[in-house]
Amino acid sequence: MLDLGRLRALHAVSVHGSVAAAAMALGYTPSAVSQQITKLERETRTTLLERRGRGVALTDEALHLVTAARELMAIVEQAETTLEERRGRPTGRLTIAAFASAARGLLPGVLAELARLHPGLDARITEVDPHLSVDLVVRGMIDLAVAHDWDIAPLPAPDGVEQVFIGEDICDLLVPRGHPLAERSGERNRSGESGRPVRREELVGERWICQPPGTVCHDWLVRTLRSAGSEPDLVHRVEESHTQLALVAAGLGVAVIPRLGRGTLPPGVVAVELDPVPRRRIHALWRTGAARRPAITATVTALREHYARTE
Known part of the structure; x- marks a missing residue:
């Protein structure tokens, strides 16, 4: 009889593309995953993985087993x-995939409440970019995803996946305190008046600090600025919003960063409102087959309640 744990390991390699990535997703070491697949090869008397350069490829027999495993x-x-x-x-x-700022600004409180109210529930998170996390839900590698989208790049729920709206996350333009646009911040300026919002057309020629290509936030920024008639000068491309803030504080550029998980701004950074205000929508997604799980219901409820407190 085939061992389900070993089939799960093979399925993870198929989903994530490598033994190392599968191990990270499953919470094992690469050696443990390799051992599981080696034992499965002995059980089936079949070669399942073939070396391809520095990586591996699944054989036809392995792909058949992956379908059965699913x-x-x-x-x-x-x-x-x-x-x-x-x-x-x-x-x-309950395995949860969440994008970085949600993992930092929302999930700690949610997980703490779940642990307090439901001691029999073992909820765990993995930080994953939104466009990857939904696919992990579809493939059965993650139970629930906390993902976000933008008005110009909506996140549709694939067949077999349910989706619920959690809330909207407002984004601000962040500039060094000595930047000309800093006078337009929500703080009182020298004349004692609050500054007016900045139009996107006024951002032509700015040096931008943003996330790397391929991320949802990077794609949104590029498409938005191009629609306003300018090709953005993307000077620094870093994933962590706190690193972006440090670069802004050093006077090396400007950035658009959502409020969720951003924390207190460094002394050298000023938040300026944009017009129109950029908003990203936050959703929770899970497989339709798991919709009846009390764990899903309790987690979604906690997500919505905790997010309402952050606004």
Whole structure:
């Protein structure tokens, strides 16, 4: 009889593209994942992985097993959902994928509340970019994703996935305190008046600090500035918003950064309102087959309540 844990390891390699990435997703070491697949190869008397340069590729036989693994994991999920539903309380493990600022600014409070109210629930998070996390939900590698989208790049829920709106996250233009636009901040300027918002057309020629290409926020910034008639000068490309803030504080450029998880601004940084105000929408997504799980219901409720407190 094939071992489900070993099939799950093979399925993870198929989803994530490498043994190392699969190990990270499963919370194991690469050596442990390799051992699981080696044992599966012995059980099936079949070669499942082939070396391709520095990576691996799945054989045709492995792809057949991955399909079977996906079906078996769906059956197990349904059984676990039914048992949890019969108990009437959140139990078992719940894996959550969240983008960086939600993992920092929202999930700590949510996880702490879940642990306090539902001691039988083992909720765990992994930091994942939104456009990747939804696919992990579809493939059964993650139970619930906290993702975001923008008005010019909506995030549709694929077939078999349910989605609920959590809230809107407002973004500000962040500039060095000595920047000409700093006078337009919400703080009182020298004349004792609050500054007026900055139009996107006024940002032509600015040096930008942003996230790397391929991320949702990077793509939004480029498309938005191009629609206003300028090609943005992307000087510094870094993932962490706190690193972006440090670069702004050093006078090396300007940035558009959402408020969620941003924390207190450094002394040398000023927030200026934009017109129109950039907003990203935050959603929770999960597989339709798991919708009855009390763990999903409790987590979504906690997400919405905690987000309302951050606004």
